[in-house]
Amino acid sequence: MPFRTILLNGKEVTAEYQAIGSGASESSEILLYWLREQFGQHGPRFGCGLAQCGACTVLVDDVPTRSCVVQLHTVEDLAEVRTLDGLSHDEKDPHPLQREFVELQAGQCGFCINGMIMGSLGWIEGRIAGGDRSVPSEDEVKAFLSGAAPGNTRNYICRCGTHTRIVAAIRSAAEEMAR
């Protein structure tokens, strides 16, 4: 069985992955399952398997990525993968995004919020890295989460209807992240 080494939340880890076929017909284990089964990650979750909802979002080399459609053979060796599990486990010292989601009670069932937290983490960090330290407007956050922003065509779904709180939480966190 082939194996892959990645930097998972900053730590080098290696595991085998399953694959069938070769060349153009190669089909291999999905990153989402591999992260959950091999490395006990619980943040990314199976929502649709179609890259249409966002529940499985992780950052691959800082880019928000739908792990439910990424096959392992397409992942670069030593790719940096960041998950919600690696953000902060300490309830006393959460990441600003985690803190604001709790502070503003931006969740109902909470199944989707991995996507909004990890997706906006990559997005806001990307803005800051590009020199843009402004707090995104409400419309900008909505456009990003709706897959209608420059550089993001992926929609994030919340089915419980917690949208207004999620948008507010992301803006609040962005203010702190850009500081």
Added chain:
Amino acid sequence: MNTQTTRRQFLLGSGAIAIGFTLAGPAKAASAASHDRDGLVRVTAAGAPADTTQSWLVLTDKEITVYSGKVELGTGVQTALTQMVVEELRLGVADVGWVQGDTLLSVSQGVTAGSKTVQNGGIQLQQAAATAYQELLHRAAAYFKVAPEQLAAENGRFYLNGRPSGRSVTYKKLLKSGVTVRPVDQTVPLVAAEDYVVVGTSVPRVDLPAKANATFRFLHDVKVPGMLHGRVVRPSGRNATQPVIGGLDRAKAIAGFVDVVQRDRFIGVVATSEWAASAAASSRTGITVSWTSGAKLIPQADLPTAVRDPANHYTSVVEIDDDVAPILAGADKVLSSQYFSPFHMHAGMGASSAVADVRRTPDPETGVQATIWSGTQDVNALAGAIAPLLGLPRSAVRVIYVEATGCYGHNGADDCAADAAVLSQAVGKPVRVQWTRQDEHGWEPLGGAQAHDMQGAVGPDGIIAWSHLNYAATANSRPVAGVPGTLLAGALMGLLPAPLPSTSVDTSGRNAPVTYGFPQRVEARLLKSFETTGPASAVAASPLTYRIPRTTALRSLGGFSNSFANESFFDELAHAGGHDPLELRIASLTDPRAVAVCEALRPMWRGRPAGGDGTGAGVAFQQYEVVNAYAAAYVEVRVDPATGKVTVTRVVVAHDCGLIINPDGLRNQIEGNVVQGIGRALKEQVSYTDDRITSVTWQTNASNPGYEVMRFSDVPAIETILINHTDKPPLGAGEPAIGTIGGAIGNAIFAATGKRIRTLPFTPDRVKAALAE
């Protein structure tokens, strides 16, 4: 009380972490519940046998644990119920453990549905907590050798002759010795509303910190030793038969492949990893299944006609029969209108999953042979339906609730649990089944399509007569104990579902009656979901042949469509009679609480856009289930004349659900109702052919329509006006507001454009066509 402290303590409380599932084996869990060791107070169900393993509440000197039969479906009830328990125990705020929905350990509180968790379940838990408090008080009185009246409790401590001067004793100390098992006592007094410390405050959700940092464990995270992974392969069409499985060699070549399981039309694969199971179940890389097409469904395009066709009805239910015919016959101004809503999906974020561990022999201690972890709304009904599916006695099946994705009603959770049980029994190992999105969208039981024939008369003083004829698919195909055909796996294995319901009152007929003061006639004609044994028979004919997709309870059941028709038609009559729509509602209502929520909207209504220029405002009112919470909505819309796209720009909801347990939690629920209501009004509809559901993904693509739900950019500003009645019982808040949204939007579109659109959803194409008329 210091709210910051409250927040921290709740966040740090073990309740925030210890929720979720226990993976203790049945024997261990049972002995944990029986608590024969010294030092506890246990409250059991009234009339329960002394050795019952089921509790309401267990207090030890180490922890206080609530055993809730009502389950957290993602709406925040764990927090609200905990507040109610903590209040009765005079704990202030404390770490309270939480075990929910376990057929072995918790007292059954029936299904968690219909906005009844706080309203009914909370009251039961309150009484259980008050019973435990009486026992503590009794122990404290014995400790001080005084009468109970001389004691007062606060924050987990009894004080003698008033605080803080007197002596005191902690609950912890009182709990260290003695075992008391008390059935819940309905006569013990409850804390008076004016003394509430925790109830009525916005305690933050106890589950959210763990959900935000990936330490929360959803059902999808349940892992048991030796667990395999399963996938199901559904028929090509709803009535397809005679599956022929091919590609077995290909599946067998996949590393980790375990088995293909076939039981008539039920097919599943099992493998050692999730990916291997998905690869083996995929027609691209694993097995292929060819099917023979079966009888055709009533096609979607024919629904508005077909649901009104007597040949498709099995019964009618006259719910209210005021003598309106003579009034309608003699009135000057009589209106008749027809409304329609399509099938809707629950469409939870996570596709259903479940884990089942079906053993060859029962556990010698508990007798449990099958343990099932599920996100079901009703552990007892599910256990009762699965037992005969597996050929086991009911007592051999234990179902443990674990929180899954928000469900909004009876979604695929139960069916998925049955899939896992069948596969586990077949391979003799624990199996986790994860449905694909296509499994969920294609096969979850749906919210039913409905049509409404409305007739009414209006005069200078208002509406004088009203008739609502409701044509409805039935709103319940929940698991039924003893009837394994109520589960999809059972039906695919050739078993028949339960007979169609004999009544629609408060199900598909929910909120078909209005609570206005004028006379009304309300009748429902109920649709055959499947072929039955005769024209007026509700009993499924064998073999099972569907006429329409299977339908069930979706948030507010028929209430969404019934209220859409009612509140739109009310608006039609108001305009026809020259009445102000909001003022006519206020004038037509007799209950002061109903009037109050409508009056709360007056400032917005009086400042509304003038209308007629593509922007407009509408209102709607509903008293949930006719007797429960009151909700009124004010909605503003913008309609693009070129594209027909409707944008909701502002929503204000006025809401009275009696005593408010947690104001912020309530607002969160109302906001969710609004967003889902807008989605159902503007976007959502199940697409299907005469063979199968075609909207099996979220997004529309070249080959298939998607099941489009609200995007972030679709969500308006939402304001809530909460009317609190501390002297009234708490009423459920999970569903009342959604019923107002469809009507309010339709009325706003009318105000904006002068066009009355009577079919949902208000898609750009439909609105554009109406504008062109």
